Amino acid sequence: MTETFDSFALVAIYSAMGVYLIAFVFFTLDLAKRSADAHAHAAAPVSVGQNAAAASRGTIATLEREAPASSAAPPRRIERAALALTALAWVLHVAGAVLRGLADGHVPWSNMFEFSLVSSAIAVGVFLFLQFWQDLRFLGTYISGFALIVLGVGTVNFYVPVTPLPPALQSYWLIIHVFVATLGTAFFAVGAGLSIVQLLQARREADRVSRLRFLGTMPKAEKLENLAYRVIVVGFVFWTFTLIAGSIWAFHAWGRYWGWDTKEVWTFIIWVLFAGYIHARATRGWRGSRSAWLAIVGFGAVAFNYTIVNLFFKGLHVYSGL
Amino acid sequence: MSRPFDHVEGSGPPERPGPGINQPALGVTGYLRFFWRQLTSMRTAILLLLLLAVAAVPGSMWPQRSSDPNGVIQFFDKNPTLAPVLDRLQLFDVYTSVWFSAIYILLFISLIGCVLPRTLHHLKALRAKPPRTPARLERLAAFASKELDAGDTVADAAGAIQAARAQLRSGGYRVALYESGKNLSVSAERGYLRETGNLVFHTALIGILFAVGLGGGFGYTGQKIIIEGQSFVNIKGAYDSFTPGRFFTDAALQPYRLTLDDFSVKYEEQSIQAYGQPIDYTAKVTTWLPGQKGIDSTIKVNEPLALGGSELYLLGNGYAPTITVRDGKGNIAYTASVPFLPQDANLTSTGVVRVPDALPEQLAFRGFFYPTAGELSTGALTSIHPDLRNPVLTLFAYKGDLGLDNGIPQNVYALDPTDLTQIAGGDSGTPALELRPGQTVELPDDLGSVTFDSASPPTAAADDWSQSVPRYISLDVHRDPAQLWVLLFACLATAGLLTSLFVPRRRVWVKAIEGEDGSLRLEYAGLARGEDPGLDAAVAAIAERHTEGLKA
Numbered sequence: 079m080t081e082t083f084d085s086f087a088l089v090a091i092y093s094a095m096g097v098y099l100i101a102f103v104f105f106t107l108d109l110a111k112r113s114a115d116a117h118a119h120a121a122a123p124v125s126v127g128q129n130a131a132a133a134s135r136g137t138i139a140t141l142e143r144e145a146p147a148s149s150a151a152p153p154r155r156i157e158r159a160a161l162a163l164t165a166l167a168w169v170l171h172v173a174g175a176v177l178r179g180l181a182d183g184h185v186p187w188s189n190m191f192e193f194s195l196v197s198s199a200i201a202v203g204v205f206l207f208l209q210f211w212q213d214l215r216f217l218g219t220y221i222s223g224f225a226l227i228v229l230g231v232g233t234v235n236f237y238v239p240v241t242p243l244p245p246a247l248q249s250y251w252l253i254i255h256v257f258v259a260t261l262g263t264a265f266f267a268v269g270a271g272l273s274i275v276q277l278l279q280a281r282r283e284a285d286r287v288s289r290l291r292f293l294g295t296m297p298k299a300e301k302l303e304n305l306a307y308r309v310i311v312v313g314f315v316f317w318t319f320t321l322i323a324g325s326i327w328a329f330h331a332w333g334r335y336w337g338w339d340t341k342e343v344w345t346f347i348i349w350v351l352f353a354g355y356i357h358a359r360a361t362r363g364w365r366g367s368r369s370a371w372l373a374i375v376g377f378g379a380v381a382f383n384y385t386i387v388n389l390f391f392k393g394l395h396v397y398s399g400l
Numbered sequence: 401m402s403r404p405f406d407h408v409e410g411s412g413p414p415e416r417p418g419p420g421i422n423q424p425a426l427g428v429t430g431y432l433r434f435f436w437r438q439l440t441s442m443r444t445a446i447l448l449l450l451l452l453a454v455a456a457v458p459g460s461m462w463p464q465r466s467s468d469p470n471g472v473i474q475f476f477d478k479n480p481t482l483a484p485v486l487d488r489l490q491l492f493d494v495y496t497s498v499w500f501s502a503i504y505i506l507l508f509i510s511l512i513g514c515v516l517p518r519t520l521h522h523l524k525a526l527r528a529k530p531p532r533t534p535a536r537l538e539r540l541a542a543f544a545s546k547e548l549d550a551g552d553t554v555a556d557a558a559g560a561i562q563a564a565r566a567q568l569r570s571g572g573y574r575v576a577l578y579e580s581g582k583n584l585s586v587s588a589e590r591g592y593l594r595e596t597g598n599l600v601f602h603t604a605l606i607g608i609l610f611a612v613g614l615g616g617g618f619g620y621t622g623q624k625i626i627i628e629g630q631s632f633v634n635i636k637g638a639y640d641s642f643t644p645g646r647f648f649t650d651a652a653l654q655p656y657r658l659t660l661d662d663f664s665v666k667y668e669e670q671s672i673q674a675y676g677q678p679i680d681y682t683a684k685v686t687t688w689l690p691g692q693k694g695i696d697s698t699i700k701v702n703e704p705l706a707l708g709g710s711e712l713y714l715l716g717n718g719y720a721p722t723i724t725v726r727d728g729k730g731n732i733a734y735t736a737s738v739p740f741l742p743q744d745a746n747l748t749s750t751g752v753v754r755v756p757d758a759l760p761e762q763l764a765f766r767g768f769f770y771p772t773a774g775e776l777s778t779g780a781l782t783s784i785h786p787d788l789r790n791p792v793l794t795l796f797a798y799k800g801d802l803g804l805d806n807g808i809p810q811n812v813y814a815l816d817p818t819d820l821t822q823i824a825g826g827d828s829g830t831p832a833l834e835l836r837p838g839q840t841v842e843l844p845d846d847l848g849s850v851t852f853d854s855a856s857p858p859t860a861a862a863d864d865w866s867q868s869v870p871r872y873i874s875l876d877v878h879r880d881p882a883q884l885w886v887l888l889f890a891c892l893a894t895a896g897l898l899t900s901l902f903v904p905r906r907r908v909w910v911k912a913i914e915g916e917d918g919s920l921r922l923e924y925a926g927l928a929r930g931e932d933p934g935l936d937a938a939v940a941a942i943a944e945r946h947t948e949g950l951k952a
Contacts, residue, residue, distance in 0.1 A: 080671070241674035245681050245701040308933060311901050318897060322890045331702050333621070333713040333878040335886065336612070337467050338495050340460040347453045354449040359931075361442045372450075379453075391460055392471060 083181035084240050090174035091195065091233060097167035098226045104160035105218035111156060112216075112292035157215055164222055165206055171199045171225070181240045187256045188247055190388060194232030196257075197384075198225045201264035208268065212305060216296045220271040251327035259320040263380055265313030266352075270377035272306035273370040280367050303366065307359055310373055314352045321345055332394065340393035344383035351376040439506065440513035448507040455503050459494035462486060466495065508609060515602045522595050529576040533585040533909045537925035540909075542939040544925075546947045550918030555950050557584045557912040560920060564910040564946050571942070573908065585911040590904075594930060597899025604893035608886055615882015617646035620653075620710075627720045627737045627872040631659040634708060639877070652879060654708035657688040661696075663717060663871045667787050676746070676785045683714050683873050699875075709879055716874030718742045718749055721769055721793055721837075722853040727758040728846050734758070735853075739872045740769045741813055746783040747771050752815045753795075756804050758848060765833075765850070766796040766815050771869070788865045793852050795833040796825035797843060823847065837868035904932040908942060922947060 175195050179186035186192045205221045208214050243252075278290060280299040297305070324345065325335040336342060355372040358364035387393070426434060438444055463471025472492050476483040490497035537543060555563065561584045565575050573588035622639035626632050634656045636642055666680040683699040687707055697705050704711040720737040727733040733755050740749035748770055755763040772785035773792035781792060798820035804810070823844050825832030833841045837854035856868045911923040924946070926939035 239671075239673040241671060241677065242668050242679045245678060248680075249702040251702075304931075304933065307931065311931075315894075315897060315901065318894055322894060325890070326887070329883065330704060331713075333704065333711060333715070333876045334880070335883060338459055338464060339467055343456050343460040347456050350449050350453040350456070354446050354453070357442055357446050357449065361446060363443065364446060387460065392463065392468065393460075394467075 080181045080183075080240050083177050087174045087177035087181060088233070090170050090177060091229060094167045094170035094174060095226060095229050095233075097163055097170060098222050098229070101160045101163035101167055102219060102222040102226060104156050104163060105222055108154055108157040108160060109216075109219060109292045111154065112295040113290075115295055157218070160218055160222075161206075161209070161215055164202065164218060167222075167225075168199065168202045168206060171195075171202065171229075175199050178240075182243075184243050185253050185257070187260065188243055188252065189236075189238055189241075190384075191232050191236040191238055193256070193260065193384070194228050194236055197260040197263045198228040198232070200260050201225065201228075201267045204261075204264045204268055208309070214268075214272075214305070216275065216292075217268065217271045220274070221268070224267060224271075246331060249327060249330065251323060251330065255320060255323040255327050258316050258323060262313045262316035262320055263384070265309055265316060266373075266377045266380050269306045269310035269313055270374050272302050272309060273373040276302035276306060276370045277367055277374075280370075299366070303370065306370065306373060310352065310355065310376075314349075314356065317345075317349055317352065321349055337394075340387055340391040341383070344379065344387050348376060348379045348383060351379055436513065439510050442514075445507070445510050445514070448503060448510060452500075452503050452507060455500050456494070458491050462491050462494075464494060465492050504609075508606060511602055512606065515599060515606075518595070519599050522592075522599060525595075526592055530574055530587040530589040530907065533578045533580070533583075533587045533911060534925075535580075537909055537911055537923045540925040540927050542926035542928075542936045543923070544939055544943040546922045546924075546943060548920040548922065548947065548950060550920075555920070556918075557582075557914040557920060560584075560912040560922060560946075560950055561586050561910065563949055564912075567942070567946055567949070568908060568910070583911055583913050585909055588908045588910075589906070590908075591906060591929070593899050594903040594905040595900070597896040597901075597903065599896070601893050601896030601900055604889045604896060607889035608893070611882045611885035611889060615885060616880060618648065618652065618882070619878065619880040620644045620648050621879075622877045624875045624877065625739050625872050626658070626660045626875060627739065628660055628663055628870045630737075631657055632875070633657050634877075652709075654710075655690050656708040658707070658712075659686045659694075660684075660873060661686055663873050665717070665787070665871075667785075676787070678786065681714060681717060699873075709881075711878050713876040713878065714873055715876045716742075718747065718872055718874075719769055719771060719788075719869050720872040721751070721767070721869050722855060723753055723765075723767075723793075724851040724853055725753070725755045725758060725763060725765075725848060726851075727755070727760075727763070727848040729759055730848075731759070733763070733848070737870050737872075738767075740767065744783070745786065747786040748783040750813075752813060754802055754804070754812075754815070756802055761799040761847065762802045763843075763847065764798045764800075764802055764815055764817075764820060766798075766817075768794045769869075770794075788867070788869055791837055791865050791869055793835045794825075795835070795850060797823045797833060797847075797850075799823050799847060837865065901931075904934060904938075905929040906932055906935055906938065908939065910942070910946065920950075922950075 175186050175192075178192060178195060182188070182192075187196045202221060202225050205214065205217065275293075275296060276299050279293050279296060279302055282290065282293050283299055296302070324342070328337065328339075328342070329335040351372060355369055355376060358369035358372055463469075463475055465472050475492075486492065490499070494500055534540065538545070561577065565577065565586045565588075568575050568586065568588040571590070573590040574592075575586055575588045578585050578587055620643060622636075622642040624632050624639050632638055634653055636650060636653060660683060662684040664680075664682050664684075665678050668674045668677045668679050681701055685697050685699060685705070686694045687697055687705075688694050689708070697707075699705045699712060699714045701714055704713045706712075718740055719742075720739045722735070722737045724735040725733050734753065734757065738751050738753055740751035742749045748768065751767050751769065753765040753767065755765075768781070770781050770783040770790075770792045771787060772783055772789040773781050774784035774790075776782050781794065798815070798817055800820035803819065810816075822828040824830045830844050833843075833850060835841060835850070835852035837852055837856065840849050840851040842849045854868045855870050856864065856866075860867060906929060907927045909923075909925045911925075913921040913923070915921065922943070924939050924943040926935050926942075928935045
């Protein structure tokens with residue numbers, strides 16, 4: 079039974095990867111189309127750049143219109159198709175995770191393969207559900223690419239067959255601590271994507287020239303910064319909880335709540351980096367691009383913690399199963 | 401210094417003086433004030449935070465004495481030139497090093513210097529009335545206005561403002577009425593909890609630091625190996641290793657006794673991929689507190705036993721073969737269960753037996769124990785399963801002066817054979833001794849015999865080895881009186897973080913201007929203090945509800 083579920087899980091995961099790949103291509107095609115649209119709009123009497131310039135020269139009371147180009151643009155069929163494909167891939171992806179969990183007989187996040195599977199599923203899920211709140215479809219290329227890479231590395235490099243849970247992981251804290259960590263990771267991933275677009279956008283706004291013309295169809299740097307902040311703050315709360323839940327579990331399992339184990343060190347580093355990010359948002363000179371860099375470095379540390387620290391650093395969190 | 405919490409650092413006039421301006425001399429207090437301002441500025445706090453993140457990295461790259469002392473010893477062995485240099489830089493004690501401590505102490509001073517004045521400021525703000533209504537509300541970030549003709553409304557300006565006041569009040573706002581000329585207005589503010597949460601969060605961090613720093617000093621940690629059937633009494637001398645905190649006194653050790661009745665391990669039998677992987681460890685113990693009857697308890701991984709103000713953790717286990725040595729005269733010179741240290745996942749284990757009482761010569765043995773022995777292609781033995789299915793003990797035997805009388809402490813798990821003569825195994829000409837439980841072999845040169853005693857009950861079948869060798873557990877005993885405080889502060893910090901990030905703090909004003917003809921112009925404006933994405937919607941909703949209530 080276990081083997082059947084596991085092979086079904088793999089079928090679902092490979093199918094999800096195939097659909098993600100098509101969605102990725104569609105999102106990229108859409109970016110290309112956005113470039114063309116933006117070009118057409120630049121020829122219009124009031125371009126985005128001029129509008130912004132007028133705003134900065136005018137009085138304080140001038141109201142800025144938000145992303146006029148995107149609302150005026152014709153509906154993008156390719157993008158809609160790409161989003162629908164992403165949703166389909168996500169359903170397959172989640173099905174894969176559920177089947178793996180059934181094969182395991184426990185939560186499917188007890189080794190690196192399973193963690194890759196679930197964290198990428200949650201990242202895509204967060205991306206999809208954030209669409210109800212804000213139009214973030216312009217991140218589609220980033221998110222579908224991210225899911226593809228994580229799933230690819232997960233299945234090729236991290237795959238391990240179903241094994242029973244070792245005594246060290248037999249705790250309900252596995253369910254809480256690791257799941258909240260995947261949630262935090264997902265929000266940080268989306269936040270980092272927004273920060274990357276923000277940096278590109280800020281550069282374009284400063285120079286008024288950029289070869290990435292599709293940026294003209296995306297929100298302004300300041301708006302992106304606000305969006306990134308709100309997403310990352312949620313991730314930060316989850317990360318704080320991960321840290322505390324991890325401490326409580328460490329207390330039950332290892333007899334101390336904090337022992338500077340390599341994984342604890344990196345969880346702490348990530349927490350401190352994002353704490354710095356939140357403070358940077360309230361400090362002139364650190365707002366804008368600098369805080370965006372912090373968000374990206376922070377997510378880089380998350381990725382480092384997950385890959386390099388898990389595989390090459392010695393510590394107590396040896397659960398990669400490799 | 402006090403700053404409002406939504407103050408953006410560095411928003412004041414440029415600090416650098418222009419050319420040709422003579423700066424006044426600062427003097428000692430001036431400089432102190434200057435440094436204090438620098439230290440407590442947000443810019444410094446960010447730099448210190450980033451520095452702290454960077455400074456924590458080396459602790460994950462090199463083994464730390466606190467978490468991996470054996471790793472440090474191995475590193476010294478492998479890198480004899482590099483290790484002392486790193487050691488001088490305290491890279492094996494990163495988290496207690498001078499430089500790491502300097503960063504976090506500065507960070508916490510900066511934090512205290514920021515939290516204290518802000519607390520005072522916030523206490524004042526909690527008692528103060530919401531501020532005067534600005535003259536031109538339309539300049540504010542969120543603004544809405546409604547014109548009501550005389551016939552449309554049931555209220556005059558005073559009535560409209562009273563209604564707005566009641567509405568805002570029930571919405572959790574603190575309100576104040578203002579009058580300027582013909583304009584009546586209500587000024588309202590909400591979300592004081594945001595700053596309260598912020599201050600609670602930062603204060604709780606200070607609390608965690610103190611609880612960890614001070615509370616840890618009153619605790620202790622100890623390790624004890626207990627073989628099945630043996631007991632442990634909670635006194636300092638009974639521990640195999642013991643690390644007291646700075647303020648530890650022996651009174652912190654509460655008296656109790658504990659016996660390990662049984663230790664059982666379950667191994668995976670179904671899954672081929674994980675065959676032989678342990679899936680459960682259970683230690684059955686009996687504990688006695690002074691003057692009370694024994695209590696049966698279990699200790700498992702993830703399920704420590706709370707006893708005598710401390711927690712007992714099951715962190716390791718292994719086999720302790722029972723070995724009896726008879727000397728050349730036929731007397732029993734040694735009999736004991738010896739804990740062997742596991743070397744791999746299948747519990748190939750090594751151990752040492754010293755027999756100082758053997759006559760005519762002292763004896764020593766270096767042993768390998770294989771719970772399920774299998775032969776490698778080289779002919780060497782290895783263990784192929786961690787359970788007792790084919791237990792074999794091999795021993796290298798030595799004779800000579802063990803050097804126990806010269807007072808130099810020796811590692812009980814290692815034997816230095818330099819001054820000894822090997823009599824079995826290796827180059828001695830006699831093969832290593834190989835025993836199964838219950839077997840006895842003679843030593844060469846009439847030096848005596850060695851017996852590997854079987855612990856199987858007499859009723860066990862001849863090929864059932866499952867109980868032939870006793871197991872031992874390694875218990876970690878911890879006492880940390882501060883842990884509840886740390887947990888409390890951590891919970892406070894989380895609660896503070898949530899409110900400080902997600903409770904919006906905003907000011908709202910409603911102004912009513914009565915026209916000559918009895919018409920009414922209502923203005924609504926809002927101002928965010930800190931991050932407040934929902935401000936526009938909130939002002940629009942307030943305006944909507946208020947005007948609806950006024951319509952005739």
